[in-house]
Amino acid sequence: MFETKDYVRQINADGFRKKQGFWQSINLDPWLLLLLVTLTICGLFLLYSASDYKIPTLKRQLTFYVIAYTVMIIIAQVPMLFFRRIAPFLYIIGVLLLLAVLLFGSGAKGAQRWLDIPGIIRFQPSEILKLVMPLTVAWYLSSRILPPSFKHVVAVMVLVMLPTIMIAAQPDLGTSILIASSGLFVLLLAGLSIWYIVSAVVLGISAAWPMWMFGLREYQKGRILTLLDPERDKLGAGWNIIQSKTAIGSGGFNGKGYLQGTQSQLNFLPESHTDFIIAVLAEEFGLIGVMLLLGLYLCIIIRGLMICWMADTTFNKLVAGSVTLTFFVYIFVNMGMVSGILPVVGVPLPLVSQGGTSIVTLMAGFGLLMAISSDKQQFSR
Amino acid sequence: MQYRALKDNAREQRLIHIRTIIAFVIVFILLSVLFSRYFFLQIYHYETYATKSESNRVHLQRLPPKRGLIVDRDHQLVAENQPSHVLSIIRDRVDDLPALLDSLKRYQLIDDDDIARFMKRKKRFRAFEAQPIRFNLNDEDIAKVAANRIRMPGVEVNATLVRHYPQQGDLAHMLGYVGRINERELKQLDLDNYSGTHHIGKIGIEKHYEDFLHGTAGFQNVETDARGRVLRTLEKTPPIPGENIVLHMDLDVQKVALQALGTHRGAVVAIDTTNGGILAAVSTPTFDANAFVNGISHKNYNALRNNLDLPLFNRIIQAQYPPGSTVKPMMSLAGLEEKATFTWSKVADPGWYQLPNDKRYYRDWKRQGHSKFVGFHDALEQSCDVFFYDLAFKLGVKNISKYYDMFGLGWDTGIDVPNERHGINPSPQWKRSQGRGRWYTGDSLNMAIGQGYVLMTPMQLAYMTSIIANRGKRFIPQMVRKLGDNELPPKQRPAIKLGDEQNWEEIIYGMQRVISGKKGTARRIGRGLTYTLAGKSGTAQVVGIKQGERYDAKALKERQRDHALFIGFAPIDKPRIAVAVIVENGQSGSGVAGPIVRKVIDAWMLKVAEQEKLEKQKEEKLKKETKASKDNEHV
Incomplete structure (x- = not known):
């Protein structure tokens, strides 16, 4: 009965298709696009300062942006039904490729x-x-x-943990966290019982000790210890955190001015153009700059969640929500680790840090969001 | 069951919507956490991190001042600064210090001494500062470093100025030298002023005038990048270079004195009697001061230390010798002043002297005696011991000691070189305090001929001579004539006032007869004089001669032979120079030390004559010019 209702609605929607606007005709969400372009332009200016005014670096980054936007636009044109159909096959291919990396990777x-x-x-x-x-x-x-039954929760956990563990074994802790959370967000949005979450937290805490003893590699342990006390290893791992905190703190409210950040311009700040680029922003533009960036990110997240909210099908809703929340995880982990409240894991500042692959992947994710938003509009009442 | 198995889209969507709202709330909270973290760092702890960032970027660098130069009175360089290449290590940039030192050693750039010194001084340098490990690199060393630089991060070659003594050993003892700053000196130094300075005056003038020579360190704030490379200078206070020093010393006279002493051990001191300036001060054998500047090796140092001739010993102000007969003019003066003798006095000299109620013979140096009647001036001319034994008996130890005291014995002369010794002016109290028992009249007798307990440094001997030459005026001997632009005024002690000033002329006449008298002990050095010269010879026993024993020079080992001494000044009426010479184990004052005095005075008097001639010419020229201008006016 309920299914029938749904079916009728879809037929109706098809019958009363509205006149399409320009953005709908090209399957793009104008708000999201505007926010992303703003972020990209800011990112390029910041990268110019962070990379010692290296034009080649800038050109490379620009190339990646062009590729990433192209990928996004292409993905936006694809009906979500297609992705839903090929998802399991992509998953199998992905896991096989991960296996190949473990065996023959460089x-x-x-x-x-x-x-x-x-x-x-x-x-x-x-x-x-x-x-x-x-x-x-x-x-x-x-x-x-x-909400999913226990059987399905277990199945999902297996789906999630298999590639996560394989990536953690590479080892790439940052990416495995991102992938795990992107899978788990779907589960959470799908109504995972609160008791599963509570028991998982309890289990996680009780597993912390054996994990520490046997699960983590030395450099990962070092990162956590260094987080707790950066002075422990002043010239080694602690150096990065001390210098990035110094860069952020010395920016103050107004910042030192564009291209005037001494920490980044005099190379005290390591990895200033990749993972630690937020410290350059904080140093040169102060708390104001940080607020504006956070505001921009928040707008993107809100728009992403709006798309999730307005999406018609459960599949679309889950994907949109997960992509948006994973985007947030990027932000939180990166800004947290650079400011010294999270351990240093290799997570870039989304769409700002230098690095082609992460930008392309992120934009592909936004391509999915756009595809979902246009999916909804195609079938809207 | 059927119902449950069906999908309820509306319910599912509601569920997802609730979850989305929850997720958004959590996202917002976590973003607020991030924001407050940045707020905490950027606003609450702003001061801390701003300071930290500033001290990251800005480093204070000390700029060492240039050490003052030292020149002789004719402005010939005796101490200069030469560019030198220094091998330094910046510990901050070194991964493995022991390994680095090891490989530097393997390349023969440094040795174990250098490493030991480096480790000792490590505390003085901050990790980002360049700490020198070896000075004076030659071209080959520099090439070695350049070739291996990539393998040795933290190693640097810099050019700095390092002290150099172009005259090497010619005046090493008085000039002294600089050396690397040691731990003990470090504790007393003004560290701000000396950071960046590696050398400090160790002895001699270099030590005495250290504060003037060193100058004031400057500093600059430099901006550096993370690798410590200096990018730009933010603020700079340039260092103030040390004062240049002009010495009284005349290098030509100094070299004449050095040559005249030759291979003898001994000392020569020549004083400019017009102001107390030291014209020449030689101690032989000597050493090359340059060896000490950058740290002398243990081997070389031990070789110098263990040398029997004691090259490091500054005989000029630290060696104490019995002055022998050179004190006789002073004793004669005491006799005249205290009315113990008169210019018409005559004493019989059979070759010995005996005290009343004492069987002991006090021998004259001339075994057969001088003559039946030795007069006041004869006694000085022939250096008659018996006359002075008699005088000493009449004067008593108190008076003898008083005059020694007036002429500076037992006191520092006040020379501007550290570690001066002040000789021994014996007295009954002194003898008792030394645990040598009661004072005998015989002790006074020995004291009057400059033997026994009396000890004087060559500097004191020259000071005494200059007082006689100046008829009681007591200029304090000084090495330095000009400090920077300031001419130092001559320093003086109150002059010796005599009851009868004519007494000066009497003893000086006696001293003149030593040179020009028929029986003068030093009549041989008086030949061909172009100026008037007064002098007195002295031959001092090194080992006591027992009663009834004859002095046999050949039988005595070389180092037990008598010391030869001579004092002299010239010209007599308007003295310009006073000289004292001691030749260790030289045997004959008049024969060995006398000619040296003559040569030194000759060298100086020649210069004086030239100078006077020049001045005369200038005067005449001036006269002519004024005359000519006057003539022109008339026309």
Whole structure:
């Protein structure tokens, strides 16, 4: 009976299709696009300061933006039904690629993250999973009755943990956190019982000790210890945190002015153009700059959640919510680790830090949001 | 069951909507947490981090001042600063210090001494400062460092100024030298002024005038990047260089004195009697002061230390010798003043003297005696011991000691070089305090001929001579004539006032007869004089001669032979120079020390004559010019 109602509504919607506006005709959400473009332009200006005025770096970044926007626009044109259909297959391919990385991967700094097919392509399969994970979990849950039963929760956990553990083993703690949360957000939005969450927290805390003893690698332990006391390793791991906190704090309310940040311009701040770029912003533009950036991010999140809210199907809602919340995790982990309240894990500041793959993946995610928003509009009343 | 199995889209959507709202609330809370974290860092702790960032960026660098130069009276350099390449280490940039030192050693750039010194001084330098480990790198060393630089981060070669003594050993003892600052000195130093300075005056003038020579350190605030590279200077206070010093010393006279002493051990001091300035001060053997500047190796130092001839010993102000007969003019003066003898007095000299009620013979240096009647001036001319034994008996120890005291014995002369010794002016109290028992009249007799307990430094001997030459005027001997732009005025002690000023002329006449008298002990050095010269020889026993024993120079070992002494000044009426010479184990005052005095005085008098000639020419020229101008006016 309920299904029938839904069916009727869809037919009706089809019958009374409104006259399409310009943005609807190209399947883009103008608000989201405006916010993203604003963020990108700010990011380029910041990168110019953070990378010692290196024009080549800027050009590279610009190229990535162009690619990323193209990817976003293309994805926005694809009907969500298509993604829903291919999600399980993408998931299987992604896991196989991760397996390949573990076996034949190449990488730097003691981590195997890249799959290198010489002369053809070189990429991080983990990035693909950032998109595939929410799609897969949403695909799985949207065809079940919500809130999910214990059986399905277990199934989802398996779907989530399998690639997460594989990525953590590369090791890439930052990405595995992002992928795990993108899957878990779907589960949470799908109405996971509050008791599961409570018991998971209890379990997590009780697992902390064996995890510390056997699960974490030395450098990861070091990062956590250094977070608690940066002075512990002043010139090593603590150096980054001490210098980034100094950069942020010395910015004050007004900041030192664009290109005037001594911490970043004199190279005291490490990784200033990648993971620690927020410290450059905080130093040169002060708390005002931080507030504006946070405001911009908040607007993007609100718009993302609005799309989630207005989405018609459960699948679309779950994907939109997960993509938006994962975007938030980027922000929170990055800004938290640079300001010294979270351990240093390799998570970039979304759409601002230098680095092509993360930008393309993020924009692909926004492509999904746009696709969802236009999906809704196509079938709107 | 059927019902439950059906999907309720509306319910599901409501569920998701609730979850979305919850998620948004959590997101908002967490973003607020982030914001408050940044607020905490940027507003609440702003001061802390602003200071931290500033001290990251700005470093205070000390700029060491240039050490003052030292020149002789004709402005010939005796101490200068030469550019030198220094190997330094910045510990901050070194990963493994022991390994680095090891590899530097392997490249033969440093040795164990350098490493030991480096480790000792480490505390003085902050980790980002360049700490020198070796000075004076040669081209080959520099090439080695350049070739291996990549493998040795934190190693630097810098050019700095390092002290150099172009005259090497010629005046090492009085000039002294600088050396690397040691722990003990560090505790007493003004660290602000000396950070950046690596050397400090260790002895001699370099030490005495350290404060003037060193100057005042400047500083600059520099902006550095994370690697410590200086990007720009923000603020700079330039250092004030040390004062240059002009010495009284005349390098030519100094070299004549050095040559005249030759291979003898001994000392020469020449004083400008018009102001007390030291014209020459030689102690032989000497050493190369440059060896000490950058740290002398243990081997070389021990070689100098263990040398029997004691090259490091500053005989000029630290060696104490019995003055022998050179004190006789002073004794004669005491005799005249205290009415113990008169210019018409005559004493019989059979070759010995005996005190009443004492069987002991006090021998004259001339075994057969001088003559039946030795007069006042004869006694000085021939250096008749018996005359002075008799005089001493009449004067008594109190008077003898009084005159020694007036002429500076037992006191520092006040020379501007540290670590001066002040000789021994013996007295009954002194002898008792030394635990040597009662004072005998015989002790007084020995005292009158400059033997026994009396000890004087060559500097004191020259000071005494200059007082006689100046007829009682007591200029304090000084090395330094000009400090920066300031001419230092001559320093004086109150002059010796005699009851009868004519007495000066009497003893000086006696001293003149030493040179020009028929029986003068030093008549040989008086040949071909172009000026008037007064002098007195002295031959001082090193080992006591027992009663009834004859002095046999050949039998005595070289180091037990008598010391040869001579004092002299010239010209007699308007003295310009007073000289004292001691030749250790030289045997004959008049034969060995006398000619040295003559050579030194000759060298100076030649210069004086030249100078006077020049001045005369100038005067005449001036006269002519004024005359010519006057003539022109008439036309």
